[in-house]
Amino acid sequence: MSDLLPYLIGGLANGALYGLLALGFVLVYRATSVVNFAIGEFLLVGAYLTYTFALFLPLPLAMLAALPMAFLFGLLVERGFVRPLLGRNVVAVIMATIGLAAALDGGVQLLWGPDLKYLQGELPQLGFQLGDTFVPSRAVWNLLLALPLGLGLLWLLRKSRYGVLVRAISEREVAALALGIPTARILAGVWGISALLATLAGALLAVASGVGHNLVFFGLKVFPVAILGGLDSVGGALLAGFLLGVLEALSGRYLEPILPGFTEALPFVVVLLVLMVRPYGLLGERQIERV
Amino acid sequence: MMKRREFLQKLGVGALAAVGMPYVATAQARPVKLATLLPLTGPFAFAGNAGREGFVDGVDYVNEVLGGVGGRKLELIVEDTGYDVAKGTAAFNRVVSRERAEELLFVYGDSTGLSKALAPEIARMGLPYSATSFANELADPKTYPTIFVFGPTYNDMMEALLRQIRLQKGRAKIALVYSNTEFGRDPIPYAKERAKALGMEVVHEEVTPPAFTDATPIVLNLRRANPDFVILQGYALSVEPLILRTAREQGLRAQFMGTYYSAELALIQRAGPAAEGFTVTYHNAYWYDTLVPAVDEMRKFRQKKGRDLSYRPTYYMGSLAVALAIAEAMRRAAGAGKLTRAGVVEYLEKLGDYNGLGLLLNFQFVNHRLPYTKLYRASVKDGRFNAITDWIKLA
Numbered sequence: 001m002s003d004l005l006p007y008l009i010g011g012l013a014n015g016a017l018y019g020l021l022a023l024g025f026v027l028v029y030r031a032t033s034v035v036n037f038a039i040g041e042f043l044l045v046g047a048y049l050t051y052t053f054a055l056f057l058p059l060p061l062a063m064l065a066a067l068p069m070a071f072l073f074g075l076l077v078e079r080g081f082v083r084p085l086l087g088r089n090v091v092a093v094i095m096a097t098i099g100l101a102a103a104l105d106g107g108v109q110l111l112w113g114p115d116l117k118y119l120q121g122e123l124p125q126l127g128f129q130l131g132d133t134f135v136p137s138r139a140v141w142n143l144l145l146a147l148p149l150g151l152g153l154l155w156l157l158r159k160s161r162y163g164v165l166v167r168a169i170s171e172r173e174v175a176a177l178a179l180g181i182p183t184a185r186i187l188a189g190v191w192g193i194s195a196l197l198a199t200l201a202g203a204l205l206a207v208a209s210g211v212g213h214n215l216v217f218f219g220l221k222v223f224p225v226a227i228l229g230g231l232d233s234v235g236g237a238l239l240a241g242f243l244l245g246v247l248e249a250l251s252g253r254y255l256e257p258i259l260p261g262f263t264e265a266l267p268f269v270v271v272l273l274v275l276m277v278r279p280y281g282l283l284g285e286r287q288i289e290r291v
Numbered sequence: 292m293m294k295r296r297e298f299l300q301k302l303g304v305g306a307l308a309a310v311g312m313p314y315v316a317t318a319q320a321r322p323v324k325l326a327t328l329l330p331l332t333g334p335f336a337f338a339g340n341a342g343r344e345g346f347v348d349g350v351d352y353v354n355e356v357l358g359g360v361g362g363r364k365l366e367l368i369v370e371d372t373g374y375d376v377a378k379g380t381a382a383f384n385r386v387v388s389r390e391r392a393e394e395l396l397f398v399y400g401d402s403t404g405l406s407k408a409l410a411p412e413i414a415r416m417g418l419p420y421s422a423t424s425f426a427n428e429l430a431d432p433k434t435y436p437t438i439f440v441f442g443p444t445y446n447d448m449m450e451a452l453l454r455q456i457r458l459q460k461g462r463a464k465i466a467l468v469y470s471n472t473e474f475g476r477d478p479i480p481y482a483k484e485r486a487k488a489l490g491m492e493v494v495h496e497e498v499t500p501p502a503f504t505d506a507t508p509i510v511l512n513l514r515r516a517n518p519d520f521v522i523l524q525g526y527a528l529s530v531e532p533l534i535l536r537t538a539r540e541q542g543l544r545a546q547f548m549g550t551y552y553s554a555e556l557a558l559i560q561r562a563g564p565a566a567e568g569f570t571v572t573y574h575n576a577y578w579y580d581t582l583v584p585a586v587d588e589m590r591k592f593r594q595k596k597g598r599d600l601s602y603r604p605t606y607y608m609g610s611l612a613v614a615l616a617i618a619e620a621m622r623r624a625a626g627a628g629k630l631t632r633a634g635v636v637e638y639l640e641k642l643g644d645y646n647g648l649g650l651l652l653n654f655q656f657v658n659h660r661l662p663y664t665k666l667y668r669a670s671v672k673d674g675r676f677n678a679i680t681d682w683i684k685l686a
Binding site: 003006007009010011013014017105106109114115116117118122127134136137138139205208209210212213214215217218221245248249251252253256257260261263264 | 331332333334336337339340341471496497498499500502504505507508509511512515527528529530532533536537540541542555557560561563604
């Protein structure tokens, strides 16, 4: 067990990042039925925003300062790309997000330049010894930020008035509009929160591996996580994030020696297996369509 | 007396000559072209753009300071590949179909994948070619007589690291961590074979994706294998810092090493104190090696041109070295009246007395690669890599 524990801690810490990013992705999907293919670019923009603030602020403050900017960025995306397509076929919005991804890739390079960057400063050291196992500072930070935020959002969606409105819109947008719910404003807020979560994940990632275009690849991980949890389940996204993080760590320990390179394919294999048994994901809503 | 038909024939020849003469004259003054297919966008944009700058400076220097190539201007063509084989292939086809064969005398491509895909076509066209890749397979003049690797191959780089390991610790235990890409896998069979031949033991191998977000399982596996040295291969400066930081956190004592693409200062900046002692192979000069004539010259040249004098990355230096060496080979070919694709290949093969203003030991190709490198070690205090060896000859 003492051998296994560090792998589990690493997996949970990485899973926290998966969960954070998937949460924002699923939130948008649930509220608007839009699959946001630009989620990796949201993370990229967030990391660069943090980088910019870290040039003149200590890193924790820079991360904090980047969050409202990221929220604003989410609002702008909604206003510029999504709202003009409101009422159109959802595929049109999905295609727009693919275009947005390309535009953001180019925009980031234009604005910040192509050279390699890194976050100046460090987060305060929170690593500690747990018996024989050392719990690294990064793992503590990932869990410390992702868990309360994820659970808080879940609570907000279930219990708060804002959450009820989001759920009402996601149930039936036209009915929500008819009841006088400020749909456009609330949906803009959902995009803002999604960008904010992606920014946090991006900043936590960039602390160790630097700020650069490679971060968008992390966005690809969101798809197996979200599908596994159930595309419309916010709680499922968080759970699936942790699950995949831990499974990847365990695969790194036990399967890699016999199947080198397998861990890269693992998320997709798990998704395939789960979808065979539960086509709507672990916690997704079972939808029955009558034809 | 000239017959009418004879007269008309002569008139025709004369008229043709009159029309054709200026054409011939301009043809002589037409530029010689060097095309580059670089990843200006995408995950390797940082390397592609720095490389482009090296080519721009190199070509400008050749034209403005060295007087061009045999009286002709050297012209640079730049195309973006986005680090994508399909896009790179399209860019290559665009360039070779647009440009005249007698003018386009060299193409510099991008990535191991693209270069391997283009290699048979390049051989068929007899087009002098090199690339950002140092893949072993490309340094094969029998199969690809016009392809050159402007540096040691990844196999050579492994050889240099293994020799250093043997110097530091006789029967060392080694671990290999590499990405599951052509770039990552290229030198692994050679490294395993050579390590064994040198009396070392490869105690662990890790195959990873080219980019990932958590190095804990890798480092814990390494800790269990307990190697003396860990060699990283096939990454682009986001994975190495992650592994180094995690190794430090988890108390791994092994010494880490890497090859050319890990030899950039961003590694030290991103890994922080965990970068201390990271040893790399690197075969050009750093921008801070001001004793190297090329660096001194380029600093002055950039200042004269009003260009930024701040740190230029290793990819800049690599491209500069290629541009200078190609221009030199072209100049020699022009001097011998052989400024053709075949002539450039011939004179590249005879460039052994040239050293690119000190950017390399020399350009004496051995099997179409330059088997010379130095080893550098990261110093966190200095924020740079410092040379720990002189030139090592690997063949």
